[in-house]
Amino acid sequence: MAPSEQVEATEPAVAEPVLHASALRLTLASPLYRGATVSVFLSALGFSAAAPQIASFLVNDLGASLSAAGLFYLASLTAPVAGYLIGRRSDRTGRRLGLFRLCAVLGFVGWLGIAYSTHLWMPYVISAVIGGFGGAATSQLFAAIHDEQVAHPSPSNDGVVAVVRMALTGGWVVGPVAGSFLAAHTSPHTMLLATAICTLAQIVPLGTLRPPPAGASAHRTAEPGARGPGIRDMLPLLAFTALYVLVYAGEPIKYAYLPIYMNGQLDFPAGLSGAIIGIQPLVEIILMPLAVLVARRIGMMRLMVIGAGFGVAANICFAASGKAAGLFAGQILMGGVWGVFAALGIIVAQRLLPTAVATASAVFLSSTSLASALGGAAGGLGADAVGLPLVFLIPAALGLLAVIGLAVMSRWPGAEF
Numbered sequence: 001m002a003p004s005e006q007v008e009a010t011e012p013a014v015a016e017p018v019l020h021a022s023a024l025r026l027t028l029a030s031p032l033y034r035g036a037t038v039s040v041f042l043s044a045l046g047f048s049a050a051a052p053q054i055a056s057f058l059v060n061d062l063g064a065s066l067s068a069a070g071l072f073y074l075a076s077l078t079a080p081v082a083g084y085l086i087g088r089r090s091d092r093t094g095r096r097l098g099l100f101r102l103c104a105v106l107g108f109v110g111w112l113g114i115a116y117s118t119h120l121w122m123p124y125v126i127s128a129v130i131g132g133f134g135g136a137a138t139s140q141l142f143a144a145i146h147d148e149q150v151a152h153p154s155p156s157n158d159g160v161v162a163v164v165r166m167a168l169t170g171g172w173v174v175g176p177v178a179g180s181f182l183a184a185h186t187s188p189h190t191m192l193l194a195t196a197i198c199t200l201a202q203i204v205p206l207g208t209l210r211p212p213p214a215g216a217s218a219h220r221t222a223e224p225g226a227r228g229p230g231i232r233d234m235l236p237l238l239a240f241t242a243l244y245v246l247v248y249a250g251e252p253i254k255y256a257y258l259p260i261y262m263n264g265q266l267d268f269p270a271g272l273s274g275a276i277i278g279i280q281p282l283v284e285i286i287l288m289p290l291a292v293l294v295a296r297r298i299g300m301m302r303l304m305v306i307g308a309g310f311g312v313a314a315n316i317c318f319a320a321s322g323k324a325a326g327l328f329a330g331q332i333l334m335g336g337v338w339g340v341f342a343a344l345g346i347i348v349a350q351r352l353l354p355t356a357v358a359t360a361s362a363v364f365l366s367s368t369s370l371a372s373a374l375g376g377a378a379g380g381l382g383a384d385a386v387g388l389p390l391v392f393l394i395p396a397a398l399g400l401l402a403v404i405g406l407a408v409m410s411r412w413p414g415a416e417f
Contacts, residue, residue: 023159023289031209032148033160036141037167038205043104043138044171046198049179049191050111054123057188062120073376075127076369082132083139087362096144096358097209100137104203107134111196115189132366134199138168139365142346143358162292162343166285169342173281229356237352237360239409241367244345246402247308247337248371250315250395253379254334258318258327261388266322276327283335288343300344300417301410307340308402315396319389351417 027033058064058072090099110130114123145164149157183191262268262276295303310333317330349364350357375395382391 023156023163023292026154026156027160027163030148030160032144032206033164035206035209036145037164039141039202040138040164041167041171042198042202042205044168045175045178046111046171046195046201047135048172048175049182049198050195051179052176053179053183053188053191054114056183057192058120058123061188062117062123064120068120072124072127073372075124076131076135077373078128079132079135079369080363080366083136083362083366084359086133086136087139087143087356087359090140090143090358090362091356096140096147097206099358100140100144100206101203103133103135103137103140104199106130107137108196108200110134111192111199115192115196132369135366135369136362137202139361140358142350142361142365146350146357146361158292158295158344158347159289161347162288165342165346166288169281169285169288169338173278173285229353229359233355234353234359234363236409236412237349237363239405240348240352241364243308243402243405243409244341244364245367245371245374246398246405247311247341248368249375249378249398250311250392252372252375253382253391253395254315254318256376256379257383257388257391261318262327265388268324272324276324276331279328280331280335280338283332284338284342287336287339291340291343295344299410300348301406303340304344304348305403305406305410307337308399308406310334310336310340311399312396312403315392315399318392319396322389348417 027037054072055069058069064072086099086103090096093099107130110126111134113126113130117123117126142161142164145161149160154160179191179195182194259273259277262273263270268276291303291307314330314333314337317326317333321327321330346361346364349360353360378394378398379391382394386393
């Protein structure tokens with residue numbers, strides 16, 4: 001047998017296991033994927049531990065009024081701007097992991113500054129100026145993962161992204177419980193210090209890992225130094241992100257008013273209320289791998305139309321049901337929403353701006369700050385106007401707009417994935 005024939009005969013035997021490796025096996029085998037999975041878990045663990053406790057810290061430790069404490073979340077509106085600047089820099093230089101480490105350090109400094117704040121204005125300024133850059137760390141990891149996947153194609157690549165996103169969701173499952181326990185048994189100051197440590201610790205799993213030198217791969221999404229995308233290039237991404245904001249806006253409304261509705265008006269026991277709140281992330285984690293498989297059959301955008309429809313149905317359940325079964329159904333449907341969007345949203349965003357995936361990742365992931373502000377404002381006004389539980393019709397209406405928009409967008413040229 002000729003040497004060339006030997007190569008042809010042996011190539012399929014070598015390539016087959018790689019191409020058909022499961023997403024979990026592929027994640028564990030790659031230092032980048034494995035490290036990114038642990039990193040996003042630590043990041044989500046720290047942030048989600050602090051998120052429910054920050055208002056109490058401002059009120060009890062720094063003397064803020066309830067209204068002033070609520071305004072703290074508006075400081076995160078600078079996050080999309082910071083994310084865009086970091087993403088654009090990343091696409092120009094190709095330094096994904098370098099910028100990731102820088103953002104993690106800035107996030108550590110920000111949370112440390114908040115933990116040691118002695119005046120009320122300090123957390124607001126720190127969060128607005130530094131916090132946005134700290135939050136951009138995760139987007140750089142997803143950009144680095146995308147680069148690696150373009151350089152090493154595999155049918156399981158979308159599954160790898162789902163695995164990393166599952167770790168992010170897992171952090172949000174554990175974090176609020178851990179943060180509440182730590183704050184109750186020590187102090188909000190100690191809890192915020194732990195958040196700062198988690199934010200810095202996300203650097204550790206990736207160690208000194210370096211991506212390939214800039215320009216070393218023919219598969220790079222953009223050559224370093226290239227001009228960033230213009231507004232026209234970004235229009236599909238911005239449209240998709242705006243629709244995602246409409247879907248996500250229901251989350252702050254739900255977390256603010258569903259516990260009040262259950263405990264205040266329905267008089268549910270604490271255990272039952274906790275079970276209703278806690279079932280969503282469990283359903284979400286279970287459905288994320290399934291979402292990847294279904295998307296391969298019907299397309300990502302079409303599945304997102306269905307996912308947004310789940311959100312509409314969920315909020316109708318919250319608004320129309322005064323029974324535990326109805327609220328459980330709503331939360332299970334919400335698990336379906338985020339099982340789809342958490343697994344596939346970042347992939348769609350990157351494909352809508354393939355020449356600048358770091359910018360796409362940063363714009364998409366930082367949009368949750370805009371969604372939280374929109375949801376918080378709409379929920380506050382709606383609760384005053386129509387009360388509970390009819391306030392949940394507001395996110396149902398926003399979700400319906402998202403369903404229509406995503407359905408239209410799924411027919412756009414270049415968005416049929």
